[in-house]
Amino acid sequence: MSTENRNTLEENYDVVVVGAGHAGCEAALACARLGLETVIFTVSVDSIAMMPCNPNIGGSSKGHLVREIDALGGQMGINIDKTFIQSKMLNKSKGPAVHSLRAQADKQNYSMEMRKTLQNTDHLTIRQAEVSEIITDETNSKITGVKTFSGATYHCKAVVLCTGTYLNARCLTGEMITYTGPNGLQAATHLTDSLKAHGVEMFRFKTGTPARVDKRSLDFSKMQEQFGDEKVVPFSFTTDPKDVQIDQISCWLTYTNETTHEIIRNNLDRSPIYAGIIEGTGPRYCPSIEDKVVKFADKDRHQIFIEPEGLNTNEMYVGGMSSSLPEDVQQKMYRTLPGLEHVKIVRNAYAIEYDCINPNQLYPTLEFKKIKGLFSGGQFNGSSGYEEAACQGLIAGINAALTTLGREPIVLDRSEAYIGVLIDDLVTKENHEPYRMMTSRAEYRLLLRQDNADLRLSKKGYEIGLISKERYDWVCKKEELIKEEIERVSHVTLGANKEVQAVLESLNSIPLNTGTTLAELIRRPELNYEVLAPLDKERPQLPDDVIEQVNINLKYEGYITRQIKQVEHFKKLEKKLIPVDLDYDEVNSLRIEAKQKLKLYKPLNIGQASRISGVSPADISVLLVHLEQMKYHGEKSKE
Structure with missing residues (x-):
C-alpha cells in the first residue's frame, strides 16, 4: 500500500497491548494502573471485552481463576458482579475444593462496563487500528515498538500480544467460509507474517460456537427451568454481598434425541470438520455437537442449555450445541429439540480457525524467550475460555509493567494458584489443542479453593501495586480473625448434658458419651459452625467469609495439613x-x-524440568547430580 510508506505518524508509549478482549483488557489495566503510559489496540472499539461465545463468566475451575484475578487486583470479577443476570455456586453437594461460582452475563452490559473502565483509567489510551508488525532492535532480541497497517509507528518498551481468535481468522458454516474474526468482525491478517519473520512458531487452532435463537420462537413449557441461587455470592472480594441480591433471569434445560443425532450423522460429509476443510485442532473439552454424536455414539441424548444473552435482547444461546454444519442442517437439527420445534435462528453456529503460538516459547512470566519485552496472553497462547484469557492477560500485563519499571517479574507456582497451574501447563507441556482449565489439573486443589483466593494472593497484589493498603489490611485482619476463632472453638468444652444432647438430637447427630470441644463437633459431617450457635455462649459477631474459613479449616484440617507437607516437598x-x-x-x-x-x-528449576513430557525421573536424578557437581567444582574453584 503506497499510503503505508508515506505515513510518518510516530508516538511513544511505555507499553503497547494488541487486542482488547478479556486478556488485553486485564493487561492494559494492569500496566496503566502501575503508572505506565499504555495504548491498547483493537480492530473495533465496539468489540472491547466482547463475549463472542457463551454468555457466562466462571464455572467449574474457571470460577477459581476469576477469584484469583480479583485477589491480584484485576477487573473481571468486579465487572461481572455489576452485569450478571443469574448466579450459581456449582458443585455445592461436593467438597469446597471444587465449589465454583458461575454467573450468566448480560453480554452487552459486560462489554460496555469494561469499555467504560478502560476509558476512565489514567495513563490508558484506546486506539482502533490493526497492528501489522512488531519492531525489534538490530539483533531481533528486544522489542522497540509496533507498526499499524496504516503505517503509523508506536515506539515502546514492552508489547503484550492478546490477539484472541483474530489472527488470520476464518469462520466456517458448512460450505460457506468467511474470512472474518468472531461475530463477523474484521480479522487481523498481517501480524502473523511479522511474528514468523522474527522466528515465532505458530499453530493453527479452531473453536466453535452455537446458534443464537429468537426467544419468542421457543416453547419453555417443554423445558426444565434452571434458577439461580437464593443467596448470591459475589465474585469480587470488594463487592458488598448486599449489592448482588437481585431478581435473576432463568435459564432452561432441554435435550437432543435420536432424531437430532440421525440428522447430524446423515450430514457429516457437509461438516467442514469431517470433510477435512478445517485445518486447526479443536478443544477436546468443548466439542461440537458433531463430535459428541460421533465420539459418544452410545449416548442417546445430550444436555442443551438455553441461556439468555442479556436483558435487552431476545437472543438466546444454545449451550452445548456448537456446530459448523450448513445452515439448512442447523435449522433441521435444532427443531428436533423439545421446545425448539418452531425455533427461528438469529445467528448461525460456526467454527472459527485462527493463528496462535506454541506456548513453549514463553517463560513462566509469559515473556518470549527469544524477544525481550514481548509478552503474550489469552487464546493467542493456545488456551480457550474468557477466564483463562483474562488471568494470562493480567500476568502478562503485570510482568510487562514490572520489567519496564526495572522490577522483578512475578511467577505464581502450582501450589499458589490455579493461574500458576495453567501457565505452568502451557509453558512446560506439549499442547496440541486449545488448553482448558479443570480442577483435576491442580494437585493442591484443597489449598487452592475459590473461597480463599484473597488470603492466598492479596499480599502479592499489594506488593505489585494493584491492591490498596486498606484492602490488604482487611485481608490481614481477616486472617487474624480466622486464626483466633479456630483457636477459641478448640478450647470451648461441652459436656454430655441435657441441653447439648437435645441440640445434637435436633440436628440428627449422635449424642455425646463424654465431654468434647466445639471444634470436634464442627468437624462432624452433619454439623457446622452456624448450626451449633445455640451451644456457643460466647460466640463473637464475625463476617460470613470468616465463618466460612473457620468451618472449612476445621472440617478438612487433616487433609489440609497433608497437602501443606506435599507443597513443602514441591x-x-x-x-x-x-x-x-x-x-x-x-x-x-x-x-x-x-x-x-x-x-x-x-x-528455570528442577520442579519445572520434572513436568516436561519426555523428561523421566531418571533424567531428573542425572540432572540433580550434575548440578551438585557444578556447585562443588564452583566452590572448589573459589577456594
Whole structure:
C-alpha cells in the first residue's frame, strides 16, 4: 500500500497491548494502573471485552481463576458482579475444593462496563487500528515498538500480544467460509507474517460456537427451568454481598434425541470438520455437537442449555450445541429439540480457525524467550475460555509493567494458584489443542479453593501495586480473625448434658458419651459452625467469609495439613534453580529425548524440568547430580 510508506505518524508509549478482549483488557489495566503510559489496540472499539461465545463468566475451575484475578487486583470479577443476570455456586453437594461460582452475563452490559473502565483509567489510551508488525532492535532480541497497517509507528518498551481468535481468522458454516474474526468482525491478517519473520512458531487452532435463537420462537413449557441461587455470592472480594441480591433471569434445560443425532450423522460429509476443510485442532473439552454424536455414539441424548444473552435482547444461546454444519442442517437439527420445534435462528453456529503460538516459547512470566519485552496472553497462547484469557492477560500485563519499571517479574507456582497451574501447563507441556482449565489439573486443589483466593494472593497484589493498603489490611485482619476463632472453638468444652444432647438430637447427630470441644463437633459431617450457635455462649459477631474459613479449616484440617507437607516437598524442587546457560549436551547419562526437550523448554528449576513430557525421573536424578557437581567444582574453584 503506497499510503503505508508515506505515513510518518510516530508516538511513544511505555507499553503497547494488541487486542482488547478479556486478556488485553486485564493487561492494559494492569500496566496503566502501575503508572505506565499504555495504548491498547483493537480492530473495533465496539468489540472491547466482547463475549463472542457463551454468555457466562466462571464455572467449574474457571470460577477459581476469576477469584484469583480479583485477589491480584484485576477487573473481571468486579465487572461481572455489576452485569450478571443469574448466579450459581456449582458443585455445592461436593467438597469446597471444587465449589465454583458461575454467573450468566448480560453480554452487552459486560462489554460496555469494561469499555467504560478502560476509558476512565489514567495513563490508558484506546486506539482502533490493526497492528501489522512488531519492531525489534538490530539483533531481533528486544522489542522497540509496533507498526499499524496504516503505517503509523508506536515506539515502546514492552508489547503484550492478546490477539484472541483474530489472527488470520476464518469462520466456517458448512460450505460457506468467511474470512472474518468472531461475530463477523474484521480479522487481523498481517501480524502473523511479522511474528514468523522474527522466528515465532505458530499453530493453527479452531473453536466453535452455537446458534443464537429468537426467544419468542421457543416453547419453555417443554423445558426444565434452571434458577439461580437464593443467596448470591459475589465474585469480587470488594463487592458488598448486599449489592448482588437481585431478581435473576432463568435459564432452561432441554435435550437432543435420536432424531437430532440421525440428522447430524446423515450430514457429516457437509461438516467442514469431517470433510477435512478445517485445518486447526479443536478443544477436546468443548466439542461440537458433531463430535459428541460421533465420539459418544452410545449416548442417546445430550444436555442443551438455553441461556439468555442479556436483558435487552431476545437472543438466546444454545449451550452445548456448537456446530459448523450448513445452515439448512442447523435449522433441521435444532427443531428436533423439545421446545425448539418452531425455533427461528438469529445467528448461525460456526467454527472459527485462527493463528496462535506454541506456548513453549514463553517463560513462566509469559515473556518470549527469544524477544525481550514481548509478552503474550489469552487464546493467542493456545488456551480457550474468557477466564483463562483474562488471568494470562493480567500476568502478562503485570510482568510487562514490572520489567519496564526495572522490577522483578512475578511467577505464581502450582501450589499458589490455579493461574500458576495453567501457565505452568502451557509453558512446560506439549499442547496440541486449545488448553482448558479443570480442577483435576491442580494437585493442591484443597489449598487452592475459590473461597480463599484473597488470603492466598492479596499480599502479592499489594506488593505489585494493584491492591490498596486498606484492602490488604482487611485481608490481614481477616486472617487474624480466622486464626483466633479456630483457636477459641478448640478450647470451648461441652459436656454430655441435657441441653447439648437435645441440640445434637435436633440436628440428627449422635449424642455425646463424654465431654468434647466445639471444634470436634464442627468437624462432624452433619454439623457446622452456624448450626451449633445455640451451644456457643460466647460466640463473637464475625463476617460470613470468616465463618466460612473457620468451618472449612476445621472440617478438612487433616487433609489440609497433608497437602501443606506435599507443597513443602514441591517447593524444594522449585528452589533448585537451573542456570539459564546450562549446556545439556555436557550432562552425562542424560537421554537424547530429555536433552532435546530441556534445550527446547529451558526450565528455570528442577520442579519445572520434572513436568516436561519426555523428561523421566531418571533424567531428573542425572540432572540433580550434575548440578551438585557444578556447585562443588564452583566452590572448589573459589577456594
